[in-house]
Amino acid sequence: MKILESKRLPLLLSIASGLLLALPWYESFSGLILLFAFTPILYAEHLLSEKNARTRTVIMYAAxxxxxWAGIDTWWIKNAATAGLIAAIIIHATFGSLVFALFHITKKRLGQTPGYISLIFFWIAFEYFYTNAEISFPWLTLGNGFAKDTFFIQWYEYTGIFGGSLWALLVNVVLFSTIISIIDRGKRHAYKMTIVTLCIVLLPIITSTIIYYNVVETGKKVNVVLLQPNIDPYHEKFDGLSSEEQTAILLNLAAEAVDxxxxxxxxxETALQGRIMEESLELAPSIAMVKQFMEQHPNASMIVGMTSMKTYDTPYKPTPTARKYSDANQFxxxxxxxxxxNTSGFRVYHKSLLVVGVEKMPYLEYLPFIEELAVNLGGTIGSLGTQEERTVFQSSNDSIRVAPAICYESVYGEYYSGWVRNGANVGAIITNDGWWGDTPGYRQHLSYSSLRAIETRRYIARSANTGISAIINLKGEVVKRLGWWQRGYIKGEVVTNNKITxxxxWGDYIGRIATLLTLLMLPILLVKFLKRKGQ
Incomplete structure (x- = not known):
C-alpha cells in the first residue's frame, strides 16, 4: 500500500496515537482503547529508527x-483559565516527548528489548514525578483512563492507578512486538507473541472479575444526605448572592431531606462564605445559621466547605503563605x-493539595513575586495555607470516621489513602466543578472518585455545588447521582469499612520502583554517550 511507504506515515501514526490516547477520557469510549493506543507512535518510532532519524525527529512526532491527546482531553480548562490550558498542553507534550527520546536512545544504545522495557518505567516515572512535583496536574495519567471501566480494574486496590499505566504500557509494547513479528519473523513466532499478548490482556480482567464478586459489604449502614445547591460560580457565588443567602439555599435543601x-x-466546597475567622468560627453569620440548624438534628454531623482565615499574633511571617495585614503588625x-x-463542636481540615496558578503559586519560598500572577476565580485566591496531616472527621459516637477530601485532592490516590491510614472508614469529596461549564471536565472528575473508592474500598459520598453529586460504593460503582446544573439533594446510604487495602x-510503590529504575538507567546511558563521544 502506498500509505505504508509514504514519508508522511510517521506523521499520520503520531496523529492516530494522539487521538486514540484521548478517547478513553470521554464517556462514550472504553479505557481498553489504551491497550493499543501507543502502538501507532511505537511504529512511527520504529520507522524513524530504521531510517536512522535524529532523536529530535522522534521528539517532534511524540510531542x-x-x-x-492533552488538547482534546483538557480543552475545558480554558473556561477557567486559557493560560492553564496552554501550560497543561506544553508540559504534557514536553514530558511525553522526552520520555520517547530516552526510550529511543536506550533502544539505539542497548538494544530492542532493554529499549522497550525502559519505555515502560520511563513513562511511569514521568507520571509519578508529575503527580508529586510542585507543578502537578496528573489528570492524564494512563491509569485514570480506565476510570469508567471499574469492572476491569478491581485490582487497583493493590496497585492504584499506576498499575493501570503499567498494564496499558505492557500490552502496547507486547502488541507492537507481535505486529513486528508478523512483519519480520513469520507466523510461527507471531503465534507465540499473540498468545503472550492475550494473556497480558486477559489475566488482569479475569483477576478483576474474581475480586469483584468477592467484595462484600460488612460494615455499618449510615444514612446520608448530599446537598447540591447549584449556585452559579461565575454570576452568583462570589458577587451575586450574599453569604447568608447562599447558606439559606443550602439549609433549605437540608431541611427537606434530613430526618x-x-x-x-x-x-x-466553599459553600460557606464571608469573613470566617477560625479563632472565632461561631461568630460568622453563615456558620451560626448552620449551627442553629444542627441543634435541631443532634444525631447528625454536617461536613461543608468554607473559605476561612487564621490570624497569627506575631510581627514575623509564620508560614510561606502568610500575608500581612495592611493596618496591623500581624499576619x-x-x-x-x-x-x-456536630454536638461535639467544630473541626476543620485545610485543603492541602492546591490548584497551581489559582490556589497556590509554585516555588513561592524562592520566587515570592509570582504571588501576584494568581488567577482570580472568585473567592479565595493566591497561595493558600495548608496542613501536613489528613484530618479525619469523627461522628459524636466515633463510629463514623470521614475522609473530607476537597475537590482537586480526589485526583491523587496516595494522598487520599492517607485518610484511610489515619482511620477513615467512609470517604467524602466536596467540590465545585462549575468553573468548567457543561464540558467533559466535571464528568472526568466524578469518574476519578470511583478510582479512590476501589483503591481504598471505601464508600464515597460526593457533594458538588455544580457538577455531579453522587454516592459511590466499594466497587467504584455510582449508586445514586444528581446531574449537572440541578439544585437538589440525594438521600441514601453509605457503608463503613475498617479494612485497609x-x-x-503502600501507596504509589509502582511509581517509586519505576523512578528508581529510571535513576539507575540514566547513568548507564550517560556512560554509553561519553564512550561514544570519546571514540
Missing part, C-alpha cells in the same frame, strides 16, 4: 501525539477548608 435517621449531611493565612459541625498501606 505532536502528546499535544493532541431523625440521618447521620451525615454533606455540603459542597494571616487564608484557606479553602472543610468544616464539621494493600494500596492504602
Amino acid at each position: 505532536l501525539a502528546m499535544a493532541i 431523625s435517621s440521618t447521620k451525615l449531611i454533606l455540603g459542597p 494571616y493565612d487564608r484557606y479553602n477548608a472543610a468544616l464539621q459541625i 494493600f494500596y492504602a498501606v
Whole structure:
C-alpha cells in the first residue's frame, strides 16, 4: 500500500496515537482503547529508527501525539483559565516527548528489548514525578483512563492507578512486538507473541472479575444526605448572592431531606462564605445559621466547605503563605477548608493539595513575586495555607470516621489513602466543578472518585455545588447521582469499612520502583554517550 511507504506515515501514526490516547477520557469510549493506543507512535518510532532519524525527529512526532491527546482531553480548562490550558498542553507534550527520546536512545544504545522495557518505567516515572512535583496536574495519567471501566480494574486496590499505566504500557509494547513479528519473523513466532499478548490482556480482567464478586459489604449502614445547591460560580457565588443567602439555599435543601435517621449531611466546597475567622468560627453569620440548624438534628454531623482565615499574633511571617495585614503588625493565612459541625463542636481540615496558578503559586519560598500572577476565580485566591496531616472527621459516637477530601485532592490516590491510614472508614469529596461549564471536565472528575473508592474500598459520598453529586460504593460503582446544573439533594446510604487495602498501606510503590529504575538507567546511558563521544 502506498500509505505504508509514504514519508508522511510517521506523521499520520503520531496523529492516530494522539487521538486514540484521548478517547478513553470521554464517556462514550472504553479505557481498553489504551491497550493499543501507543502502538501507532511505537511504529512511527520504529520507522524513524530504521531510517536512522535524529532523536529530535522522534521528539517532534511524540510531542505532536502528546499535544493532541492533552488538547482534546483538557480543552475545558480554558473556561477557567486559557493560560492553564496552554501550560497543561506544553508540559504534557514536553514530558511525553522526552520520555520517547530516552526510550529511543536506550533502544539505539542497548538494544530492542532493554529499549522497550525502559519505555515502560520511563513513562511511569514521568507520571509519578508529575503527580508529586510542585507543578502537578496528573489528570492524564494512563491509569485514570480506565476510570469508567471499574469492572476491569478491581485490582487497583493493590496497585492504584499506576498499575493501570503499567498494564496499558505492557500490552502496547507486547502488541507492537507481535505486529513486528508478523512483519519480520513469520507466523510461527507471531503465534507465540499473540498468545503472550492475550494473556497480558486477559489475566488482569479475569483477576478483576474474581475480586469483584468477592467484595462484600460488612460494615455499618449510615444514612446520608448530599446537598447540591447549584449556585452559579461565575454570576452568583462570589458577587451575586450574599453569604447568608447562599447558606439559606443550602439549609433549605437540608431541611427537606434530613430526618431523625440521618447521620451525615454533606455540603459542597466553599459553600460557606464571608469573613470566617477560625479563632472565632461561631461568630460568622453563615456558620451560626448552620449551627442553629444542627441543634435541631443532634444525631447528625454536617461536613461543608468554607473559605476561612487564621490570624497569627506575631510581627514575623509564620508560614510561606502568610500575608500581612495592611493596618496591623500581624499576619494571616487564608484557606479553602472543610468544616464539621456536630454536638461535639467544630473541626476543620485545610485543603492541602492546591490548584497551581489559582490556589497556590509554585516555588513561592524562592520566587515570592509570582504571588501576584494568581488567577482570580472568585473567592479565595493566591497561595493558600495548608496542613501536613489528613484530618479525619469523627461522628459524636466515633463510629463514623470521614475522609473530607476537597475537590482537586480526589485526583491523587496516595494522598487520599492517607485518610484511610489515619482511620477513615467512609470517604467524602466536596467540590465545585462549575468553573468548567457543561464540558467533559466535571464528568472526568466524578469518574476519578470511583478510582479512590476501589483503591481504598471505601464508600464515597460526593457533594458538588455544580457538577455531579453522587454516592459511590466499594466497587467504584455510582449508586445514586444528581446531574449537572440541578439544585437538589440525594438521600441514601453509605457503608463503613475498617479494612485497609494493600494500596492504602503502600501507596504509589509502582511509581517509586519505576523512578528508581529510571535513576539507575540514566547513568548507564550517560556512560554509553561519553564512550561514544570519546571514540
